[in-house]
Amino acid sequence: MGNAFLGNYLIGLREGLEAALVVTILVAFLVKSDRRNRLSQVWLGVGAAIAISVGFGAVLYFVAEGLLSFEQRELFEAVASLAAVVFVTWMIFWMRRFAREIARDLRGKLEQAIGLGTFAVVAMAFLAVVREGLETALLFYAAAQAATGTAVPLLGLLLGLATAVLLGWLIYAGAIRINLTSFFRWTGVLLILVAAGIAKYGVHDLQEAGILPGLNTLAFDVSGVYDPGAWYAAVLGGMFNITPAPSVWETVAWVAYAVPVLVLFLWPARPAPARVTPAAAESPTPAAGSPGDDPAPAEAGPAGAVSQRATVESK
Numbered sequence: 396m397g398n399a400f401l402g403n404y405l406i407g408l409r410e411g412l413e414a415a416l417v418v419t420i421l422v423a424f425l426v427k428s429d430r431r432n433r434l435s436q437v438w439l440g441v442g443a444a445i446a447i448s449v450g451f452g453a454v455l456y457f458v459a460e461g462l463l464s465f466e467q468r469e470l471f472e473a474v475a476s477l478a479a480v481v482f483v484t485w486m487i488f489w490m491r492r493f494a495r496e497i498a499r500d501l502r503g504k505l506e507q508a509i510g511l512g513t514f515a516v517v518a519m520a521f522l523a524v525v526r527e528g529l530e531t532a533l534l535f536y537a538a539a540q541a542a543t544g545t546a547v548p549l550l551g552l553l554l555g556l557a558t559a560v561l562l563g564w565l566i567y568a569g570a571i572r573i574n575l576t577s578f579f580r581w582t583g584v585l586l587i588l589v590a591a592g593i594a595k596y597g598v599h600d601l602q603e604a605g606i607l608p609g610l611n612t613l614a615f616d617v618s619g620v621y622d623p624g625a626w627y628a629a630v631l632g633g634m635f636n637i638t639p640a641p642s643v644w645e646t647v648a649w650v651a652y653a654v655p656v657l658v659l660f661l662w663p664a665r666p667a668p669a670r671v672t673p674a675a676a677e678s679p680t681p682a683a684g685s686p687g688d689d690p691a692p693a694e695a696g697p698a699g700a701v702s703q704r705a706t707v708e709s710k
């Protein structure tokens with residue numbers, strides 16, 4: 396299906412499942428507290444976040460393709476790529492450190508928003524989801540640059556998002572249990588390698604724009620033994636932007652990002668201390684395992700990751 400499919404599928408799956416878990420927590424909290432009349436407000440906020448995210452992605456595409464010259468477009472794409480690397484790196488490390496507090500924090504904020512009124516509930520749901528949506532749009536735009544003129548990247552992203560929505564629904568329905576420690580740990584590793592490829596895209600675009608020299612100064616050239624049509628070329632090129640003849644600066648960018656970030660991510664880290672919001676502290680908490688529970692309190696896992704093994708069940 397093309398070498399751009401897997402990387403964009405991973406982006407859609409990882410970012411989509413984070414957003415799906417947020418929505419699942421909010422919906423489960425309203426259902427178990429018998430506030431189903433607020434569900435439409437949450438869904439309105441979620442829908443607005445999705446619309447803004449899609450619009451942001453469309454603006455990125457049409458600005459780059461319709462308003463800029465070649466050099467300006469290359470510079471624009473370079474800035475977008477490097478911004479995507481910064482965001483995905485921040486997101487991965489933030490999730491590793493603070494994921495155990497997400498459910499408690501969201502419940503507390505939603506409780507406060509309910510006390511303020513309809514607009515506050517809509518805004519709270521919107522803000523909880525829109526960050527993931529904007530990150531997804533920026534990552535997709537940056538990761539899909541090498542596959543212009545084909546729908547394969549978009550197909551990969553949409554299938555990843557569809558898989559995430561399905562997993563979120565199955566978790567809510569109690570049909571499956573997912574060890575989120577393993578999921579976020581290994582998708583985090585893969586996303587770091589994807590981000591290294593995006594950083595390489597950014598450096599290449601800076602060279603195309605004439606900002607950096609050395610576009611034709613190659614670090615190595617294995618074109619003679621590297622079959623671009625082979626399955627391994629599809630995986631390495633599509634997910635991690637590993638190519639047979641990169642420039643010196645491209646190679647430096649890939650290695651200088653991937654190696655230290657992987658080491659820091661996999662290095663054992665102590666999770667952040669739990670923070671309890673006043674609303675969360677005051678709101679009643681049902682006994683573990685009762686119908687309608689949202690994901691159970693997380694257990695600290697390897698490298699400070701989070702495991703939430705409990706399912707979310709509807710009444």
